[in-house]
Amino acid sequence: xxxxxxxxxxxSLERQSSEAASNKTKKLKLLESHTLSSPFPDxxxxxxxxxxxxxxxxxxxxxxISLDTSPSDNAASTCGKVPDVLESLIGTILSQNTSSRxxxxxxxxxxxxxxxxxxxxxxxxxxxxxxxxxxxxxxANKKAGVIQRILHEVKERHGSYSLQHLAGVxxxxxxxxxTGEPKxxxxxEAMKELVSYDGVGPKTASCVLLxxxxxxxxxxxxxxxxxxxxxxxxxxxxxxxxxxAHLDLKIPDDIKYGLHVLMVGHGRRCxxxxxxxxxxxxxKTWLRSRRGMKEEDLDELTLKIEHETEEKLHGELPSSRxxxxxxx
Numbered sequence: 197x198x199x200x201x202x203x204x205x206x207x208s209l210e211r212q213s214s215e216a217a218s219n220k221t222k223k224l225k226l227l228e229s230h231t232l233s234s235p236f237p238d239x240x241x242x243x244x245x246x247x248x249x250x251x252x253x254x255x256x257x258x259x260x261i262s263l264d265t266s267p268s269d270n271a272a273s274t275c276g277k278v279p280d281v282l283e284s285l286i287g288t289i290l291s292q293n294t295s296s297r298x299x300x301x302x303x304x305x306x307x308x309x310x311x312x313x314x315x316x317x318x319x320x321x322x323x324x325x326x327x328x329x330x331x332x333x334x335x336a337n338k339k340a341g342v343i344q345r346i347l348h349e350v351k352e353r354h355g356s357y358s359l360q361h362l363a364g365v366x367x368x369x370x371x372x373x374x375t376g377e378p379k380x381x382x383x384x385e386a387m388k389e390l391v392s393y394d395g396v397g398p399k400t401a402s403c404v405l406l407x408x409x410x411x412x413x414x415x416x417x418x419x420x421x422x423x424x425x426x427x428x429x430x431x432x433x434x435x436x437x438x439x440x441a442h443l444d445l446k447i448p449d450d451i452k453y454g455l456h457v458l459m460v461g462h463g464r465r466c467x468x469x470x471x472x473x474x475x476x477x478x479x480k481t482w483l484r485s486r487r488g489m490k491e492e493d494l495d496e497l498t499l500k501i502e503h504e505t506e507e508k509l510h511g512e513l514p515s516s517r518x519x520x521x522x523x524x
Contacts, residue, residue, distance in 0.1 A: 233445075234441065234442045234445050234446070235434075235438040235441050235442055236430070236431055236434065236438070236442050239430070239431050239442065241427075241428055241429050241430075241446070242427070242429040242443075242446050242447070243446075244446075244448050246427075246429075247446070247447050247448055247451060247455060248448070248451065249482070250427065250455065250479070250482070251451045251454055251455045251458065253478050253479065253482055254455075254458035254459065254461075254462050254478070254479075255454065255458060256478075257462070257478045258458060258461050258462060258465070261457060261458060261461045262457075263453065263454045263457060263458075265410065265453050267279045267284075267407065267408055267410075271303070271304065271307045271312045272300045272301075272303045272304040272307070273287060273300075273303070274287035274288065274290050274291040274296070274299040274300055274302075274303050275287060275288055275291045275296075275299075275403060275407060276288045276403045276404050276406065276407030276408045277407045277408070278408065279363075279408065280313055280360070280408075281358075281359035281360055281362050281363050281404065281408055281409065282313075282315060282347075282350065282357060282358060282359045282360075283312075283313050284404050284407065284408035285346065285359065285390070285396070285400070285404050286303075286306075286343055286346075287299075287303055288400050288403045288404055288407075289339055289342055289343060289395070289396075289400065290302045290303050290306070290330060290333050290339060292335075292339075292400070293334055293335055294333050294334040294335075298332055298333050298334060299333050301332045301333065302329075302330040302331075302332050302333030302336075303330075303333075305329050305330065305332065306318070306326075306329050306330050308329075309325070309329040310329070315347050315350075315357035316357055318343065318344065318347060319344055319347035319348055319351065319357065321344075323337075323340055323341065323344060326340040326343065326344060327340045341395075342394070342395035342396075345393075345394050345395060346393045346394070346395065346396070349393055349394070350393070359389075361379070361381070362381050362386045362389065362390075362409060363408070363409055364380060364381075383405060383411045383412065383413065386401075386405060386409060386411065387401050387402070387405060387413070390404055390405070397437070398437055398440055398441075399415050399416060399417060399436065399440060402414065402415035402416075402440065402444075403415045406452065406453060406456065412449035412450075412452050412453075413444065413452060414440065414443050414444045414447050414452045414455070414456055415440065415456055416436050416439050416440035416443060417436075417460060418436075418463070418505070418509065419459060419460045419462070419463025419464060420443075420456060420459045420460060420463070421436050421439055421505060421508075421509075422463060422469075422501060422502065422505045423459050423462065423463055423469065423479065424439055424443060424459075425439075425501045425504070425505060426469060426479065426480075426483070426497070426498060426501050427479065427483070429442075429443065429446070430442055430443065432504070435508055436508075436509070462478075462479070466478075466479075468480060469498060470498065470502055471495070471498060471499055471502060472492070472495030472496075472498065472499065480494055480498070
């Protein structure tokens with residue numbers, strides 16, 4: 197008989213727990229295998245020179261895109277650009293599969309309802325209340341569940357709702373932050389802890405590393421994945437997870453932040469690299485000069501990559517799907 201006052205776990209909860217453990221094992225195994233070597237060891241692109249060239253082309257084409265690496269103190273900031281690691285992780289989850297405007301509104305309302313960084317209130321609230329507070333961001337039911345599970349697990353592991361140890365900060369007995377001499381987490385160690393939480397994939401973790409912790413990491417979202425395939429920087433068999441593992445080793449550390457931001461910005465703005473006859477694209481112009489391709493052939497390649505990218509994103513493995521299903 198089960199102990200008094202403790203309900204037996206339902207089969208569905210047991211199944212969810214088993215699936216979460218399986219996905220965690222797959223994610224960690226994949227990270228371990230690609231920490232020092234690319235999943236495509238014989239694929240030489242991009243060279244550092246190619247990466248720098250594309251960075252320069254995009255920075256000239258999009259000179260209005262800010263490359264400021266400083267975290268923001270804005271409570272509504274998403275995509276990791278806040279100094280608190282756990283807030284950064286939540287903001288990144290909210291930013292997935294929606295516009296910047298919608299994710300900002302969702303984060304602002306979450307702060308308004310529960311108080312900024314009142315993680316205990318969010319964790320212990322009825323899920324319906326969290327869903328209601330972030331509904332303008334899309335996929336609210338899915339995101340609320342992920343956020344609450346992460347908060348519960350962080351508290352269970354570390355005794356408080358904090359991931360500041362990843363930023364080199366320790367907690368005082370009174371609960372305030374202080375700088376001390378805690379364990380210094382390497383990029384790989386920080387990445388492993390972040391992806392060990394159910395619902396956090398390599399892309400989300402990489403965003404936190406890059407935007408919040410200031411680490412040299414290269415997240416591969418939908419735009420970066422599509423453009424990397426167009427540029428010939430990853431083989432056709434790559435998915436987003438293996439593409440990120442490959443590019444993180446190939447892109448020079450000093451331009452990882454800028455190149456990621458510029459590729460995302462270009463991917464959102466440019467119509468020319470999504471199909472023929474829509475508008476000019478500086479990357480396609482560069483590719484024509486490098487490869488000597490005819491415009492019609494490059495347009496055909498662009499359409500092919502656009503369609504294949506959509507198919508790949510919808511067919512990702514469960515271990516990598518958390519970033520895509522919550523949020524592309």
